[in-house]
Amino acid sequence: MTPDRRIALVTGGNRGIGFATCKLLAEKGIGVILTSRLKDEGKEAVAKLRDMGHDIDFHKLDVTSHEDIQSIEKFIRDKYSRLDILINNAGVMLDEEPPGSGMPSIFDTSPDILRDTMEVNVYGPLRLILTFVPLMKENNYGRIVNVSSKMGQLSGMGPGWPGYRTSKTALNALTRIFASELSNANIKVNSVHPGWVRTRMGGKGATRSIEEGARSVIWPALIDDDGPTGGFFLDGNPFEW
Numbered sequence: 001m002t003p004d005r006r007i008a009l010v011t012g013g014n015r016g017i018g019f020a021t022c023k024l025l026a027e028k029g030i031g032v033i034l035t036s037r038l039k040d041e042g043k044e045a046v047a048k049l050r051d052m053g054h055d056i057d058f059h060k061l062d063v064t065s066h067e068d069i070q071s072i073e074k075f076i077r078d079k080y081s082r083l084d085i086l087i088n089n090a091g092v093m094l095d096e097e098p099p100g101s102g103m104p105s106i107f108d109t110s111p112d113i114l115r116d117t118m119e120v121n122v123y124g125p126l127r128l129i130l131t132f133v134p135l136m137k138e139n140n141y142g143r144i145v146n147v148s149s150k151m152g153q154l155s156g157m158g159p160g161w162p163g164y165r166t167s168k169t170a171l172n173a174l175t176r177i178f179a180s181e182l183s184n185a186n187i188k189v190n191s192v193h194p195g196w197v198r199t200r201m202g203g204k205g206a207t208r209s210i211e212e213g214a215r216s217v218i219w220p221a222l223i224d225d226d227g228p229t230g231g232f233f234l235d236g237n238p239f240e241w
Helices: 016-027 039-051 066-079 110-136 162-181 210-218
Strands: 007-010 032-035 056-060 085-088 143-145 187-192 233-234
Touching: 007 016, 007 066, 007 233, 016 032, 016 039, 016 085, 016 210, 032 039, 032 066, 056 066, 066 085, 066 110, 085 110, 085 233, 110 143, 110 162, 143 162, 143 210
Parallel strands: 007 032, 007 085, 032 056, 085 143, 143 187, 187 233
Antiparallel strands: none
């Protein structure tokens, strides 16, 4: 990767929306660091992208691991001395569906499910933002994208899946707080709803392709200095909180 290229870190980049996001960013000329909790799956994903002609880097990253976050921060500082784009894509849906076709009810959900979901979907992005904002400030440039969901939308909040819903609502709150506190820096922080996408999590019945979801994700990653911050977007359009 040439030193004048923008550098992006994508969490959970080994499959689904994360993998497609890495591919689309690379096609835009961005230097991409694909990360994955599982090293073998991450390296396999990178090999696929390199076979397509993309210059992709890899680093293992479990967003719940303090050691992994320290390791990737050192790796990026030593190799690139910059991080321009952080895409917090890694996420889990741990709510357990009951037998049959019922939805996971809050009355049947243990606090441990909420706690474990928040650890990945909220505290992971929080740790990474706190880690990399200082480096972004050093270079007077940053784009932070938090991959959220309509299921975290308070205006349309419904029943079921309490762990996932709560985590995405909290992630949106982090977006607003960080955007407000970074309003005087050239660091944009936005949330994205990629839509209902045909991933392992979204299922085969979802209405959008993986690439459509990824295109929604990369839009705020590539905005100009006069672009929005502190917003929630779908396909580049404002999405109600």
